[in-house]
Amino acid sequence: MRIKQCDLVVTENCCLRCKMCHIWKHKRDDEQVLLDEYLRFFDSLRDFSREPVQIQFVGGEPLLKKGLLDLIGHACGKGFSTTMTTNGFLVDRNAVEMLKESGLQTLGFSLESMKKEKHDFLRGTNGAYERVMKALEYFSEYHSPDIFIATIINGQNLDDLAELAEWVNVNRRLDFIYFQAVMQPFGTKENEEWFKDEEFKFLWPDADKASEVLDKLIHLKSSSYKINNQLAQLESFKSYFRDPGTFIKKRTKCNLGKDAVTVLPDGNIFLCLAMEPIGNIKADRIEDAWSSEKAERVRGKIANCRNNCKLMINCFFEEEKKECQVLDA
Amino acid sequence: MWKLPETSGCLDNHLLERLGIQLNEVLSGDKEVVFSGGEPLLYDGITKIIKIYSREGLRVGMASNGVLIDSKKAKDLADAGLKNIQISFDSLYPDTHDFLRGVAGSHERVLKAAQYLNVYRDTLTVCAQTVISGRNIDEIIDTVQFVKDSKCFSHISFMAVTAPFFALLENNWQEHKEFTFLWPQDPEKTDSVINRLIEMKDEGYPIANPVSHLELFREYFHNPGVRKSGSSCHLGDNVVSVDPLGDLRLCCSTGPLGNINRSRLLDILRGSEVEDLRAKMRSCDKTCNALVNCFFKEQ
Numbered sequence: 001m002r003i004k005q006c007d008l009v010v011t012e013n014c015c016l017r018c019k020m021c022h023i024w025k026h027k028r029d030d031e032q033v034l035l036d037e038y039l040r041f042f043d044s045l046r047d048f049s050r051e052p053v054q055i056q057f058v059g060g061e062p063l064l065k066k067g068l069l070d071l072i073g074h075a076c077g078k079g080f081s082t083t084m085t086t087n088g089f090l091v092d093r094n095a096v097e098m099l100k101e102s103g104l105q106t107l108g109f110s111l112e113s114m115k116k117e118k119h120d121f122l123r124g125t126n127g128a129y130e131r132v133m134k135a136l137e138y139f140s141e142y143h144s145p146d147i148f149i150a151t152i153i154n155g156q157n158l159d160d161l162a163e164l165a166e167w168v169n170v171n172r173r174l175d176f177i178y179f180q181a182v183m184q185p186f187g188t189k190e191n192e193e194w195f196k197d198e199e200f201k202f203l204w205p206d207a208d209k210a211s212e213v214l215d216k217l218i219h220l221k222s223s224s225y226k227i228n229n230q231l232a233q234l235e236s237f238k239s240y241f242r243d244p245g246t247f248i249k250k251r252t253k254c255n256l257g258k259d260a261v262t263v264l265p266d267g268n269i270f271l272c273l274a275m276e277p278i279g280n281i282k283a284d285r286i287e288d289a290w291s292s293e294k295a296e297r298v299r300g301k302i303a304n305c306r307n308n309c310k311l312m313i314n315c316f317f318e319e320e321k322k323e324c325q326v327l328d329a
Numbered sequence: 330m331w332k333l334p335e336t337s338g339c340l341d342n343h344l345l346e347r348l349g350i351q352l353n354e355v356l357s358g359d360k361e362v363v364f365s366g367g368e369p370l371l372y373d374g375i376t377k378i379i380k381i382y383s384r385e386g387l388r389v390g391m392a393s394n395g396v397l398i399d400s401k402k403a404k405d406l407a408d409a410g411l412k413n414i415q416i417s418f419d420s421l422y423p424d425t426h427d428f429l430r431g432v433a434g435s436h437e438r439v440l441k442a443a444q445y446l447n448v449y450r451d452t453l454t455v456c457a458q459t460v461i462s463g464r465n466i467d468e469i470i471d472t473v474q475f476v477k478d479s480k481c482f483s484h485i486s487f488m489a490v491t492a493p494f495f496a497l498l499e500n501n502w503q504e505h506k507e508f509t510f511l512w513p514q515d516p517e518k519t520d521s522v523i524n525r526l527i528e529m530k531d532e533g534y535p536i537a538n539p540v541s542h543l544e545l546f547r548e549y550f551h552n553p554g555v556r557k558s559g560s561s562c563h564l565g566d567n568v569v570s571v572d573p574l575g576d577l578r579l580c581c582s583t584g585p586l587g588n589i590n591r592s593r594l595l596d597i598l599r600g601s602e603v604e605d606l607r608a609k610m611r612s613c614d615k616t617c618n619a620l621v622n623c624f625f626k627e628q
Contacts, residue, residue, distance in 0.1 A: 015333045032582050034615065035499050066492070067499025090332055090495060094507050098497055125334045266584070 002049045005260040007056045010065040012265055016087050017124030019203060020152050022187035023060065033267040033282060035067045039074050041281040046078045048287040057084040069102045076103030085150060088132030096138040106146045109136065113160040114167055122156055140173045148175050153237065154182035155205040158213045165217060169225045176228040180314040181237045192245060210241040240313050257299045271298050330367060330494045339573055342374050344590060349385040351594040365392040376409045383410025396435050398442035407449035415486065416443055418457035420468045421475035429464055443481035456537060457482040462490035466513045469522050477534055486537035488622040489546045513550055523547045542625045549621050563626050565610035580610055581619060
């Protein structure tokens, strides 16, 4: 059992004011990991993992992390596959060139709608749409990195999703679109019924309409459109929007803790962000943290966890295995 | 920094107005408050806040690009009780200054601003703030001479160019082709310019930096990655910084100790972790540009 994926939250700072994520309101970076400490972490991850490892640079807005390109460059040099997701606001021509040179393999841009006003509204920032489109235009001049679009399905953009999928499908520079379902905004007080709250209910889609739109996306996906979600995931979005309270992994256990870690800006290493860290990259070698007592304890808790956890529907979706009937010969 | 959206965060006007009393509680000695940005004159109501703080007995300073200062603004700032203003002035030559600032005509406006402000020189110190870079290294000596002769500014104060905000690179940023023009390429020439600055300082030219600071620049331009050996960080004991979201920090690479929107300054600074952090900062040996420029302190 070795690490295949590492989500590196390099900063929790963000320059946009998104309606679907409120981290920008109060979440600020704690003591940051120094460049050299990250580089040592990559070295130890390389030594530890025999399989190819994917490092995802995420945020906040990762481009606000000073020295980000040193990190990406080093990770690529070590043979990791590298991905980053950005809101695109800071991606000017200079950044495009530097990102290309860094060796980054895959770059995702958040885009909520092809309608400027709607994207800007959801992202809480005037000019956000224009900037992300400009960034995509700059990238159209280069062949690398691979580029995808990340879209959060919510109550404000249901009508725009098929259009987005169509647009991605005909845009040769774009590799795919990946949909996520809106969750309770990060950085808000936990509340099972958040989507009924006056502050957030505009984010929650009408279930019937969502089903209709998702059926359309399923149809497009079946017609070989460049949609990266599994069909089963799009199906499960339908039931999630119908009843978010009862959505839970039923048969399969949570897949966290097996082959992925998340590292926060303070260096703490997590198997599951809802549980305690298993170590810190500033102090611990990854192989020690990975097989530590703490890690085993967290794995035990994950195995027994029956929380109605929305991560399972988005980033960590995994199709529930059909129970196979073994036929006697 | 200008690439960021305008919504990136803004301190509440009323909160800032009322903060003077709290600042008075936590500051000692000169009780110096410096408004910086971005461009602090873009903040609505800054003059009123300066007035309130001055009345509180705080010594108020500001770092500005000068472009928004006309004769009325200069009078307002002086009347409000501003004691010290650092105006960015990257060269006596307009082309160089305007290129580095990215705005045509800014050189002309800066010089006008300095003249307007200089009317109030009895109470307001107007200092030219020059960032030494590859683009102006040949003009530094002339710029000092100009500051002395023109009498627009009382002093000239130097900083050394560091990686621009959001440069995306930390190690060897100055070697990337986007930025090479910012870095003085000829070490011998840089040495001779800085040596001459030290002489000029001795000769009585109005250079604000202590000689040891200029010597640090000389070392920094040879080896930007190396922290001056034997120096310890004094920031924890002398400076607090508050960002536009209200987060208060002692060190720019550690997390906030609290937020002024939610807690009183005094309570934040009496927090249990503050003394630990200060002790850690005193013995910190990491390379940090904060000590090269704004927060240089003579040993």
